[in-house]
Amino acid sequence: MKKIIFGMPTLIELDTLEDNVKLCKRLGLNFIELNMNLPQYQIEKIDIRKLVEMQRKEKIYFTFHLPEEIDIASYHEKIKRVHLDTIREVIEISKIIKSPIINIHMNLGVYFKMPDYKIYLYEKYFNEFYNSILNFRMLVEEWIGDSNIKISIENTGIYNFDFILKAVSELLISDKFVLTWDIGHDYSSGEIDTKFIIDNINKLKHMHIHDAKGKDNHLSLFSGNINIEDKLNIAKNTGSACVIETKTIKGLEQSVRELEKLGYSLGDSNYCT
Incomplete structure (x- = not known):
């Protein structure tokens, strides 16, 4: 049997944590x-x-x-402090419940729209942005300490921005940071993120898996154009846990059935408290 740890996202169709847990158990998944x-x-x-x-x-x-509006480099110090405090508090909760992963998006920040192009403020005033990144890395190392928690940076189709690549590369210097590969985001963006992730494959520890057709993603596995088996092999080779990020109960059910047809063993986690 093929071993990958599979999980699910909390679904907007289910209003309570208890209902999400029931579905997780019914489908034989390992985490939420x-x-x-x-x-x-x-x-x-x-x-x-x-x-x-x-x-x-x-x-x-x-x-x-983490909330997608989290911005670790905001030029508004009070806003940045609230976002950093949120991350610190989630780390403290993660220590208590022994959660291994905190997923985060990088934020492009504000841009000025010129007549025929955009000026991103983090690119224009890069030194201030870069100093915030370095400070964030230092704070995370302090907050996580000797626990096994990882801050996992998810791609969102923005690894074509040089200032983002420099920021993520700086964060990955620390062993507290790893990568999440969202294969649907990547496909729908024209695989903008693939090269950076493959170049840093040793830092890949988490994956969001869903299928996609063109710009439509979060489809059930094997219903779109992504080579899902190829991505699952990467998950196995890197020891990456996979969130089946299909967003709906029906999509999760269909995805689990397809995984079981391929011989994947669900409900056999090597991590639980």
């Missing part, structure tokens, strides 16, 4: 990625004791997907 864009998964609403109890009882685990 808590999407902090949703109101019920804000820090002040997270019941840490409930998470610990669910992990113990159900033999699953939880990871975190």
Whole structure:
């Protein structure tokens, strides 16, 4: 049997954590990625004791997907401080529940739209941006300490921006940072991110897997144009856990059925608290 640890995102179709856990168990998945864009998964609403109890009882685990508006380099110091404090608090929760991954998007920041091109402020004022990146790396190393938590940087079709590549490369110098490969985002952006990820394949530890056709992604596995088996082989070779990020119950069910047809063993996690 082929061994990959598979998980699911919290679904907008399911209003409670309990309902997501029930689906996770029914499908034989190993973990749930808590999407902090949703109101019920804000820090002040997270019941840490409930998470610990669910992990113990159900033999699953939880990871975190930080809010997509997180901006670690904002020129507005008060706004940046709130975002950094959010990450610090999620790290503290992750220590308690022994969560291995905190997923984060890089933020392009504000741009000025000129008549025929855009000026990105992080590119224009790169030194300030770069100093924020270095400071973030230092803070994360301090906050995580000797725990096994990783901040996993997800591609979003922006690895064609030199200032983003420089920032991510600086963060990956630290062993506290790894890469998430969202294969659907990558496909729909024209595989803009592929080269950087392959060049840094030793840092790949997490994957968001879903199929895509053109700009349409988050499709059930094997229903689009992505070579899913190729990506699963990469997951196996790098030891990357995979979130089946299809967004719907139906899509998850279809994806799990297809994985089982290929001989993947679900429900056999090597990580639980």
